[in-house]
Amino acid sequence: MDLQTSALGRARQMLETQGRFPGGALPGDITESWLRSLSHGLDPLARSQRLILSEVEFNATRQTHADLIRFARPELELLYDQIAGSNFMIALGSPDGVVLDTLHDTQFAETEAGAQVIPGSVWSENLRGTNAMGVCIATGRPAQVYGGEHFLRAHGDVSCISAPIFDGAGRLAGVLDASSMSAVRQQHTAALVQMAASSIENSLIRSGHDRRIVLQFHPRPEYLGTLSMGVLVLDEDLTLHAINRRGEMFLTGFPRLLGESFDRIFEQPFAAIQQRLVEGETLRVRDRIGSAVSLRCVANRASFALARRLIPVVTEPGTAPARNLFRDVVIDDPALWQRLQALPDAAKRGAAIAITGETGTGKALIARLAHAASERSGPLVTLDGRMLAEGDFARVCLGSGTEPGLLQQAAGGTLFLDEVTDLPVVAQAALAGVLDIGEYRHPETGAVVRTDLRVVCATSAPAALSDLLPALRYRLEGFRLDLPPLRLRSDLAALAQRFARSVRPDARMTEAALARLAAHDWPGNLHELRAIVLQAMLMRPEGALEAQDFDALLPGAPARPVSSGATCCAQCAGVPWKADQCQNIRTVVARHEGNVSRAARVLGMSRTTIYKHLKDQAS
Template sequence: MDMQTSALTRARHQLETQGRFPGGALPGDITESWLRSLSHGLDPLERSRRLIQSSTEFTATCQMHADLIRFARPELELLFDQIAGSNFMIALGSPEGVVLDTMHDPQFAETEAGAQVIPGSVWSEELRGTNAMGVCIATGRPAQVYGGEHFLRAHGDVSCISAPIFDGAGRLAGVLDASSMSAVRQQHTAALVQMSASSIENSLIRARHDRSIVLQFHPRPEYLGTLSMGMLVLGEDLTVTAINRKGEMFLTGFPRLMGESFDRIFEQPFAAIQRRLAEGETLRIRDRIGSAVSLRAVANRASFALARRLRPVAVEEAPARNLFRDVVVEDAALWQRLQALPDAARRGVVIAISGETGTGKALIARLAHAAMGRQGPLVVLDGRMPGDADLPQLLGAEGQPGLLQQANGGTLLLDEVTALPQMVQAALAAVMDSGEYRQPRTGALIRCDLRLVSVTSEADGLAGLLPALRYRLEGFRLELPPLRKRSDLAALASRFARTVRHEARISDPALARLGAHDWPGNLHELRATIIQAMLTCADEVLELRDLDPLLPPDGAPEEAECCNQCAGVPWKESQCEAIRAAVQRHEGNVSLAARALGMSRTTIYKHLGDQPQASLRPRNL
């Protein structure tokens, strides 16, 4: 037994027998949390209670934090893939400690902790004592709580790691948590959790300030667009209305930032550089303390409106390069396809985006919305989410505005449109024809002015839709290529590597190894692989040996053949073979293959329909 474990054992004994414990025996944040737990009147020997919100309360909580849930879900899935192993889960919490969303492996789900940490359960310090989510909420800092460090003995078999998510205005927006049955301290996992929390934070700031000037800045220009960048949001009076945590670190010399004028922070006044920012230029500028940073404007509705105001004649041919300046696109064929998107978006053409899972469809959809330059919000209708894709949610019910009404003046994004129920498809087709609909409960006629963007990962694109909707959505069609068919993999890998280490480089043998992999999970899989490799490599250079544990052996035999329904169509065969090869690599475990590919198990089974059932049976980890 090491000294730290022995000190914890003694502290727990005194806590449980005397209601106090020796100062200095525990890490500072755990000591403070135990003291707070005692002040809340909690008993360390109390059995864990099922503290869960009612269905009505949880629905209201989810509606209140809808943006957080939407932007966090992709990060939850990516983090779930990155934390390899068993007996673990990922959870998203509200600022009040309500679990909003979870992902867990089957083994963790069968434990007592798995039965406790479920959507709707509450994990504040006041109710549960010391736990990572509760500590994170109480302090506003990342927290790690291992085994017996939990205040309640009932939680002593779990270890949890949490990171806060802020809203840019200094307020807590949520908490990201990773829990496992392991008692070993997991700094690798802690780093991944904090990176994912930063990514969610940046997404929230961009989405909530789409009508404000949002600036990216960093001392090094190559780190703009990465998790290392600072983000600064300017209001109409050019004062700071939001800033991310990285931005606060870069501007630590100022006593206050919120409400401070841009012209008082930086040497050059905004009026002197606004034209260059609107044109997408990256500028070198000094703050009043004398530190130099590279600065550019995020492509959103505000930056496009600024460009129109400053260049009224040139707005019709505003370059696509301006829209995609935050995106790595060095593949000539893909760039050729993307150039027409801004003009189609401005003209109000319905946009249909297709491509395999992980090819960047959601990102391109958000850029299309920004290019439209409309005042309304981007509202998402997700065909895969139970309860999200039904008529009451679309048209409104019980006094709640539906998604159509919420998207009025903006954009309705139909995510995985082919999964929408036929009743919803028919309703959408009718609205696209008339521009109006009747509210089911009141019968009131409601007009809606919105633009539509559809996204699907189905190989047949929109073919699975009702004809009435399908032909109305086939306006500007954009198919995003899989990563294996792009020529800019090295540039993408380098961008992901620099999100972990500023000076990161990838050796030529490692790049060759990356190029030899087929990347069935596309950008999601590449990002997860690069981040894991960079977190474990010895220095700033990612070598071939760092990739070996994360990728199948080079030149490993791929015996997968495409299924009968995909045979004869080259691009279908390629996708199908990648799916079946992934199942082979995971020894027939469909769940693991689906997780690695970022696909549903239903999609995997569709491509395995002609294989023997024995080869499809999921195996235990």
């Protein structure tokens, strides 16, 4: 038994027999949490109660935190994929400790802990004692609680790791938690949880302020676009409305930030740099303390509208607005770029937009960009067809009691129908009627509610669009945009590098590593690529990523060549890593029907390099 375990055992024995414990025996956060738990009158030997909200209370809580749930869900799925198979569960909590959403493997679900941590359960410190979610809420800091460090002995067989999510105004927006049955300290998992929480926080800030100017900044320009960047939001009067935690760290010399004018924080007046910012430039500016930062503007509805005012004349119609809209997105695939050129104009003209593509191809991102291009004053509101049960349309979409429905929330903005082909038939018919006349009757009061909204829909099953009720389908397909799967895009190398540099700005990948990625089919598309690259980056904190860094993460490591000519060129035969690289290059060329230029873009290699590996295939 090591010293830490021994000290914990003695502390627990005193806690359970005497109601006190020796100071300094435990980590600081655990000590403070045990003291708070005692002050709440909790008994460390009490059985854990099933503290669960009623269905009405839980539905109201989920409605309150709908944006948090929506932006957190992709991160929950990504985090789950990264730690799947290790007896874990992922949970999203509200600022009050209510579990809003979960993902867990079968093993964990069958445990007592799995039966306790379910949507609607409450894990605040005053009710459950020391637990990672409760400690995180109490302190506003990341928390790790292992086994016997829980105040209640009943929770002693679980380890949990939590990270806070803030809203940009200093308020806690939620908590992300990963729990397991392992007592081993999980620093790798802790890093993943904190990265996911930062990503959710940045998404909440950016999406929640689509009508305000959003700026990214960092002392080093290569860190822009990574999770370590600062994000600040400006009100119409150019005062600071919101800022993420990283941004607060970079501007620690100011006594207050929220409500402070941009021109009082930075030396350059905003009016002097606004045109260059909305044109997509990254500028070097100094704050009033004298520290230099690189600054750039996020492409959203506010910046798009500002760009139109500041740049009224465009030499080539549609070019500048499109570039402004897509500047934060990696789109180096010429075919995809060509398809996207018409999107801003279609959105601004109010055309219904239908986006199709496999899961993970970026449909939700394109929907957000279409909303930004529309320049409408209302919000983007999402209705997920997979989550709408039969009979729920009236309550969810039209409203219940004093709560406005999604259609009313989207008035003046955009309604995003995600996985529209999964909508129940009754909901399809009702929605078609609303879109036809622009109004509906409130299901409880009978009052006529008028709603002015634009519609963007998406589906991962494009063939199923024809199965929608004709009355709805004809109102949804004004402008059709098909997103290609990752395996058919020519910018995989650029996307992989972007994901890697979101963790470490100087990250590099060898040609062999890029070839290994390019040879994979990517059924999960961008979601899968991001998950794989982030895991590889965490396992290799420095140096260039090699092909072997992905072998344990991708199914089916490439087979070794069985002869010098069958699977690789003569110059690579006999050297395993060279043979693997050559194999992958040939696979990608074959997948693109011999188009070397396209394969070169996918692989991030020169055509000359690829031709070297194809010499003995020439005839």
